[in-house]
Amino acid sequence: MPERTPLDPAAEWVELVTTDADWDAAEPHLLTSMLSQLVLIRTFEEFVLELAGEGLIHGPAHSSIGQEGGAVGSIIGLTSQDTVNGSHRGHHQFLAKVLTHLHPEGIDPTKPWPEDVRAVVLKSLAEICGLDRGFSHGRGGSMHLKWKEAGAIGTNAIVGGGVPLAAGSAWAHRHAGTDAVSVTYFGDGAANIGSTLETFNLAAAWKLPLCFFIENNQYAVSTSVHEATGEPRLSARGPGFGIRSWKVDGMNPLAVHLAMRQALAHMRAGDGPTVVEADVYRYFHQNGAFPGSSFRYRTREEEAAWRARDPIDQVRGHLARRGILSDDDIDAAIAAAKALMADVGQVLLEPKPGGKPRERQIRPAEWPDPAFANVGVRGDLSEFADAPLADRDTFSGQLAETKFIEAVAGVMNRRMSTDERVVVMGEDVHRLNGGTNGATRGLKDAFPDRILGTPISENAFTGLGGGIALDGRFRPVVEFMYADFMWVAADQLFNQIAKARHMFGGDDAVPIVLRSKVAMGTGYGSQHSMDPAGVFATAPGWRIVAPSTPFDYVGLMNSALRCNDPVLVLEHVDLYTSVGEGPVDDLDYCIPVGKAAIRRTGSDVTVLTYLAMTNYVLQAAQQVEDVDAEVIDLRWLDRASIDWDTIGESIKKTNNVLIAEQGAVGTSYGGWLADEIQRRFFDWLDHPVQRVTGGEASPSISKVLERAAIAQADEVAAALRTVSRY
Numbered sequence: 270m271p272e273r274t275p276l277d278p279a280a281e282w283v284e285l286v287t288t289d290a291d292w293d294a295a296e297p298h299l300l301t302s303m304l305s306q307l308v309l310i311r312t313f314e315e316f317v318l319e320l321a322g323e324g325l326i327h328g329p330a331h332s333s334i335g336q337e338g339g340a341v342g343s344i345i346g347l348t349s350q351d352t353v354n355g356s357h358r359g360h361h362q363f364l365a366k367v368l369t370h371l372h373p374e375g376i377d378p379t380k381p382w383p384e385d386v387r388a389v390v391l392k393s394l395a396e397i398c399g400l401d402r403g404f405s406h407g408r409g410g411s412m413h414l415k416w417k418e419a420g421a422i423g424t425n426a427i428v429g430g431g432v433p434l435a436a437g438s439a440w441a442h443r444h445a446g447t448d449a450v451s452v453t454y455f456g457d458g459a460a461n462i463g464s465t466l467e468t469f470n471l472a473a474a475w476k477l478p479l480c481f482f483i484e485n486n487q488y489a490v491s492t493s494v495h496e497a498t499g500e501p502r503l504s505a506r507g508p509g510f511g512i513r514s515w516k517v518d519g520m521n522p523l524a525v526h527l528a529m530r531q532a533l534a535h536m537r538a539g540d541g542p543t544v545v546e547a548d549v550y551r552y553f554h555q556n557g558a559f560p561g562s563s564f565r566y567r568t569r570e571e572e573a574a575w576r577a578r579d580p581i582d583q584v585r586g587h588l589a590r591r592g593i594l595s596d597d598d599i600d601a602a603i604a605a606a607k608a609l610m611a612d613v614g615q616v617l618l619e620p621k622p623g624g625k626p627r628e629r630q631i632r633p634a635e636w637p638d639p640a641f642a643n644v645g646v647r648g649d650l651s652e653f654a655d656a657p658l659a660d661r662d663t664f665s666g667q668l669a670e671t672k673f674i675e676a677v678a679g680v681m682n683r684r685m686s687t688d689e690r691v692v693v694m695g696e697d698v699h700r701l702n703g704g705t706n707g708a709t710r711g712l713k714d715a716f717p718d719r720i721l722g723t724p725i726s727e728n729a730f731t732g733l734g735g736g737i738a739l740d741g742r743f744r745p746v747v748e749f750m751y752a753d754f755m756w757v758a759a760d761q762l763f764n765q766i767a768k769a770r771h772m773f774g775g776d777d778a779v780p781i782v783l784r785s786k787v788a789m790g791t792g793y794g795s796q797h798s799m800d801p802a803g804v805f806a807t808a809p810g811w812r813i814v815a816p817s818t819p820f821d822y823v824g825l826m827n828s829a830l831r832c833n834d835p836v837l838v839l840e841h842v843d844l845y846t847s848v849g850e851g852p853v854d855d856l857d858y859c860i861p862v863g864k865a866a867i868r869r870t871g872s873d874v875t876v877l878t879y880l881a882m883t884n885y886v887l888q889a890a891q892q893v894e895d896v897d898a899e900v901i902d903l904r905w906l907d908r909a910s911i912d913w914d915t916i917g918e919s920i921k922k923t924n925n926v927l928i929a930e931q932g933a934v935g936t937s938y939g940g941w942l943a944d945e946i947q948r949r950f951f952d953w954l955d956h957p958v959q960r961v962t963g964g965e966a967s968p969s970i971s972k973v974l975e976r977a978a979i980a981q982a983d984e985v986a987a988a989l990r991t992v993s994r995y
Contacts, residue, residue, distance in 0.1 A: 278508030284516040285531075287524040292587045295523055299345070300588055302375030303522050304602065306341045306368050307581045309382075310361045312606035313390060316614065317360070317397060317411075318558040325618070325631060327399050328410055329556040333361035335520075338580030339484050339547035340365045342525025343452065346533060348373070350447060352420045352438045352740075354431040355454035357412040358484075358551070359424030362454050364393065370419035378594070378602035382609050389416075391613040398617060401637040405774035408637075415773045422739065423773060427764050428489075429455060429462030432481070433729045434765060436468050437736015437745075439479035439542075444692070444718070445742055448537040450478040458489030460503045464760065467729035469510040469542075474724060476541035480532055481507070483546040484519065490555045491566035507544035519547025520578040523587075550575035645775015646809045647834045647909055650862055656831055659858035661820055661850075661866070666858075668820070671851025673844045676819035678703060678710045680826045681746070683856040685716050688744065691830065692737065694721035694730055695748030695784075705750055706786065706845055731758040731783075735766040738781035744830060749785040751797040752839070766835050767810035778833035779810075782826075786840040787880065789931050789979045795967040798975075800932030802879070802906050805837050806941055812862070813906035815839045817883040819851030821904060824860030831859060839906075841881035863905050865912035867919075871899035874992050875919040877942065878929040879903045882980070886929050889985035896989045899923060906938060913949070920950045927988055929961040931979050937962045961988045 292300075314332045321330035333340070336358070344353065344365040355362040368376065371385050396403025397411045404416050412426040422438055425431035435453035442449040459465050460483055472479045483503045487494055494501045507514030513535055515528040525547050532543040552572065554561050561567035588594040594602075621630040659665075685691045693709060699722035703710030713720040723730040727749065734745035749755060755762055762783070770779050787800045805811050812834050816822035822840075829836035852858070868883060869890055876898050878886045883902045890898040899919050905911055920926060926946055928939035943958040961984050968975040 278511070280508045280511050280513045282504060282508045282514045282516075285524055285528045286518065287521060287527065291527065292523060293591065297591070297593045298375050299526070300523075300584060300593060301378055302345060303341055304581070304584050304588060304594070304599065305376040305378040306345065306365055307337050307522065307584060308378065308603050308606045309368070309386075309390070309609070310337045310341070310364050311581060312603070312610055313364060313394070314360060316610040317394070318553070320398065322558055323629060325629065326397065326411065329357070330397070330411055331358040331556055332553055332558075333358055333551065335552035335575065335579070336484055336486055336549040337361050338522040339482070339519035339525055339549045340454070341580075342519075342522035343482055343529040343545065343547070344369055346526060346530055347420070347452070348449065349420050350449040351452065352422045352435070352442070352449070353452045353454065354422045354435050354438075355424045356428065356431065356456060356459065357424065357426045358456070359414060359454065360393075360397070360411070363414040363416075363421050363424060366421045367393075367416055367419045379598055382605060387609060387613065390609065391616055394613055395617060395635065398631060400617065400631065400635040402635065405772065406637050406641060408772055408774060413772055417777065423769075427760055429459035429465040430760055430765055431455070432459065432465045432468045433732020433761060434736035434739065436472050436477055436479055436729065437733040437738070438740050439472065439477040440475070440733060441737050441740035441742050443478055448478075450480060450533060450536045452480040452482050454482045454484060456489065457483070457485045457487065457494040457497070457503060460506065461498060464728045464732060466506070467726040468732070469506065469512065471724055471726055471729045471733065472542040473510045473512050476539065478536040478539075479542040480529075480536060481512070481542065481544045483544065484549050485546055486549045486551045488551075488561065488566070491561070491564060493566075502546070504544050504546035512542050512544050513540070514544035514546070516546045517548070519549035520575070520580050521583055522580050552576065646771045647812065648770070648778060648832075650832070652831055652833050653828075653859065653862065656828075656859045657857055658861050659824065660860055660864065664820070664852070664855075664858060666855035667853040668850045669853050670848050671819040673819050673822065673847045673849065674707050676822045676851045677708045677840070678712070680823045680856050681709065682712060682715065684827070684830050685712060685719060688830070690742065690744045691746060692719040692721065692743050693746045693748065694723050694734060696723055696725055696750060698722055698748055704748065706842070708748070708784070727754050727758040728761055732761040732765060734781055735761055735769070735779070738766070738779050738835070739769060739777065741778065744780050744782070746782045746784060746830070749783065751793070752785045752787055752801045753796050753799050755785065755801055763808050767808045770810060770834070779835050780833045781835045782829045782838055783835070784838045784840065786842055787931070788842045789968055790975065791842050792970060792972065792975065794970040798968040799936065800880075800930065800938070801936070802839060803932065803936045803938040803940065806907060806938055810835060811907060812836045812910050813839065815879040815904060815906055817844065817880055817902055818849045820849065821860060821866070823852055823856055824858050825904065827857065828859040828862055832862065839880055843881040843884075847884070860904070863910040863912055865904055865915045866902045867899065867915065868902050869898065869900040871897040871923070873897040873923060874899070874925040874927055874989065875916070875923045876900045876927045876929055876985075877903060877916065879906060879938075882929055882931050885980075885982040886985050888982040889989060892982070892986045893989040896992060898989060916946070917950060920946070921953050924953055924955040925992060926954065926958045927961065927992060928958060929980065929985050929988070931981070932963050933967055933978070934962040934965055959988060959992060961985050
């Protein structure tokens, strides 16, 4: 018989339960402060549901009524430097964080509400109603609440989507040398999401001061946690990743507070992440003011049992038992909270003209200006006001023949030497003498704390990079070995990073650079070869650069690292070993945002191209001598940065356009570009815009089939000959 040795996890996992002795030992001001927050949050949520019932909340109203104990108990011990984010059901966490920020000493429930509390309640309600005076001018609404100064870094409508971002905040806290922590709130549904579990592993591996706070409210919409997982004690996940974990009754704010106090001590001591699971209960359905029993996935008996342990009632009972507050005091505090909500409601609402008695509407002056809709998708580039701008024709430094990959490593070394904010992360960037292609050669030795080799977890480390960028103290550079891996991290790239600036009001910078390579022609097959430019061009918020020479790479990477918007820097394996002019000593110049390069002048046809295809187009132009092609290397590919002036001048000269790219026709970049050109320059075109692309299928492993699936010089030459017959 084989021997069996029981194994215990290295990380402690405990359930914390309070007694009356713990309630007796609690400081009176802690309990009164808890009561103030619980009552105000509950009253606020009831008012939100009231407005939703009147049709005055556009979109969902995910109330947290019943769950306040977890938020208040865990947040009341945080500082303003600590950061929190949460899920779509995050009103309670947001309010608890901003109230603690405004009054870390606590709020006395027997006194009138402070004016700054009234102001923040008004601003929060306005945001949920979609109004201009809200924190994000109404763009975020109920599910996207953020006040960065208070440490509330954003609630999130994607289940589990905010968890990696919180890891980035935690990394920034630690790297800045503070003892601040980050807390990410999510529910039982998100506990099974890949981004959450990836972040568990990453946070544990890097010992980040991150608390994974699981609000186990027993249901993901209508699916019970017992149906969705084999281990409904969700804190059990912590020890599996080596994370110290607590399980606690979330209806008991003091128990949550005591568990969180232990977790905070662990994290502030530098001992890594924690998990706190709080069993809570949302009294109402996923959205709106009906109980779950109305939809028959819960019983009234179950709901009544949870309501019997209401967090406000528990705190109220112990305050009265200890003689700290009387029932009359507490009733007066509840009445004052309701009066406060009625007062702020008067600011936003008015009687509906011609309506029924007591029928209300939003005051028209409170709505945002419709012209604000597209403001703040990206920044205004004011960060380039003092930039050392140069292009090939204005560069005054020394040039020499340079290998492309040496320019990649060289400019990154220069930027990391001059800017301590720059941090690089990705798989194997710290090994193999500079990663898989040498792009980070020498950087780990020079900057050991800022070259971060990650686990294979694109969703987690991309989101972590996004969280670092949103923090604002550092400039992350995230490397993907292959562009195809972007779809593994699609939520973080497109739902989170791309939308963050606009979604939260348009003011906050998101300075992140994403590097990746296109590997067509290398035999790596369908899942390692794609050109993502066409897909990224559909995502407002991202800027895209595609360098084709060593000189351009240095200038465009410098611009990307100066830019306060997310920037995708595309590279191509065909270019890594190529040689061209590059700077010898001056590695600080920036190529202006939105400036294309004319690689060849001509009068018969304007050829628009980018990245490695630029060289193939130039080869084809030499082959087809009877067509005088003007070749424009776009360099900047996103809609906001494309150089319409240069393109337009060329089209007005040639009256003919050919767009040449390597990638598959279905995800092509040229599709939207051709459409835009034909609408902008229709009167100048003698013929429809022509295109060269790869085939419908993605490249295969077979050398023959791979070549058949992509476009190179031969395809461009054939297209030029066709153009010559017009």
